[in-house]
Amino acid sequence: MEGLVSSQPFPSSVIQRRLSTVYLHRLTRFSSCAPLRAAQQSGITGGSEGVSSAVEGKVSEQEVGMYQDEVVASQGIRIRRRPLTGPPLHYVGPFEFRLQNEGNTPRNILEEIVWHKDKEVTQMKEKRPLYTLKKALENVPPPRDFIGALRSAHQRTGLPGLIAEVKKASPSRGILREDFDPVAIAQAYEKGGAACLSVLTDEKYFKGSFENLQSIRDAGVECPLLCKEFIIEAWQIYYGRSKGADAVLLIASVLPDLDIKYMIKICKILGMATLVEVHDEREMDRVLAIEGVELIGINNRNLETFEVDIGITKRLLEGERGELIRQKDILVVGESGLFTPEDIAFVQEAGVKAVLVGESLVKQSDPGKGISALFGRDVSG
Numbered sequence: 001m002e003g004l005v006s007s008q009p010f011p012s013s014v015i016q017r018r019l020s021t022v023y024l025h026r027l028t029r030f031s032s033c034a035p036l037r038a039a040q041q042s043g044i045t046g047g048s049e050g051v052s053s054a055v056e057g058k059v060s061e062q063e064v065g066m067y068q069d070e071v072v073a074s075q076g077i078r079i080r081r082r083p084l085t086g087p088p089l090h091y092v093g094p095f096e097f098r099l100q101n102e103g104n105t106p107r108n109i110l111e112e113i114v115w116h117k118d119k120e121v122t123q124m125k126e127k128r129p130l131y132t133l134k135k136a137l138e139n140v141p142p143p144r145d146f147i148g149a150l151r152s153a154h155q156r157t158g159l160p161g162l163i164a165e166v167k168k169a170s171p172s173r174g175i176l177r178e179d180f181d182p183v184a185i186a187q188a189y190e191k192g193g194a195a196c197l198s199v200l201t202d203e204k205y206f207k208g209s210f211e212n213l214q215s216i217r218d219a220g221v222e223c224p225l226l227c228k229e230f231i232i233e234a235w236q237i238y239y240g241r242s243k244g245a246d247a248v249l250l251i252a253s254v255l256p257d258l259d260i261k262y263m264i265k266i267c268k269i270l271g272m273a274t275l276v277e278v279h280d281e282r283e284m285d286r287v288l289a290i291e292g293v294e295l296i297g298i299n300n301r302n303l304e305t306f307e308v309d310i311g312i313t314k315r316l317l318e319g320e321r322g323e324l325i326r327q328k329d330i331l332v333v334g335e336s337g338l339f340t341p342e343d344i345a346f347v348q349e350a351g352v353k354a355v356l357v358g359e360s361l362v363k364q365s366d367p368g369k370g371i372s373a374l375f376g377r378d379v380s381g
């Protein structure tokens with residue numbers, strides 16, 4: 001039972017054994033850190049170009065001495081990767097009950113999604129081990145230039161380059177569109193002047209799929225595609241690429257710095273772009289300190305509470321942060337809650353050169369025409 005402690009005193013030899021076990025446990029937990037685990041699984045360990053050697057060189061001594069959870073906490077990450085404890089079992093006659101407690105109950109929707117993703121990815125990996133994905137990549141057309149497409153759309157129109165989202169549903173809004181044809185929506189977005197597309201692949205919470213991603217690519221849509229997924233393991237990046245993704249989303253409130261660094265390296269090896277998403281100053285500062293970040297998304301939606309405030313984009317681009325972003329030539333994407341030409345003008349004034357828009361476009365009877373309404377003019381051609 002929870003909170004029950006034995007009052008039995010331990011002889012010193014037993015205490016010694018228990019301490020060793022704790023120490024081993026610490027090491028095991030640290031080595032279960034996603035980059036190291038995935039590097040082992042993907043076989044890209046060693047060699048001067050190897051990812052693990054790049055990662056190893058960057059792990060600070062301070063981090064090595066910490067629990068993975070401590071590293072995560074030191075970076076202000078509140079989302080736990082998986083439940084802390086298995087729920088305690090209680091039996092009443094033949095029935096088995098599991099009691100909920102703080103450790104095994106998600107604190108918010110983002111944490112619930114991440115816990116579900118952890119189980120889902122474990123099952124998916126069993127069916128498609130990394131070596132089969134790598135083999136499949138040999139037959140996938142090379143990735144398209146996601147960031148280049150956004151920059152050239154911005155130069156061509158003088159407006160932020162558009163990443164239009166193929167989004168059927170969301171936890172905050174429910175079903176956005178009943179007659180959902182992902183390929184027709186993607187084609188309408190492309191015709192309407194979208195520079196890139198974002199395709200939600202999560203099934204349980206967004207009613208998306210990797211099949212949607214692949215069908216859009218196979219239908220001949222030329223816009224580069226963002227795999228809009230909750231990435232927690234490198235395996236998902238390879239899987240997204242095998243389905244035609246040109247870019248992936250990395251969420252700073254979910255991933256520790258070390259995972260972000262490692263995943264950026266994987267993406268570079270695969271020729272893919274990474275959209276690293278932040279929502280507050282602390283996340284922005286963490287991400288600005290990571291080498292190789294070229295594209296940052298500021299999500300105006302708090303993924304823990306669903307609150308949307310487009311003022312977040314302005315706040316995070318003010319002062320020294322905005323200056324550093326310009327110096328580093330990082331392209332910033334304003335994400336979520338954008339509905340009108342005034343909203344677009346507001347985030348452009350704040351400093352974004354691209355926007356990511358879902359709801360306000362996907363709900364239009366012609367999502368392509370919705371783009372002209374959103375920007376206040378025709379941005380196609």
Ligand SMILES: O=C(O)c1ccccc1NCC(=O)[C@H](O)[C@H](O)COP(=O)(O)O
Pocket residue numbers: 109110165167170171172173299301303306335336337338356357358359360
């Ligand atoms: O949209 C949600 O309800 C949501 C909930 C939990 C995690 C992520 C969520 N959305 C992902 C996104 O940020 C948006 O799909 C994207 O930025 C487009 O937003 P919008 O234009 O407001 O549909």
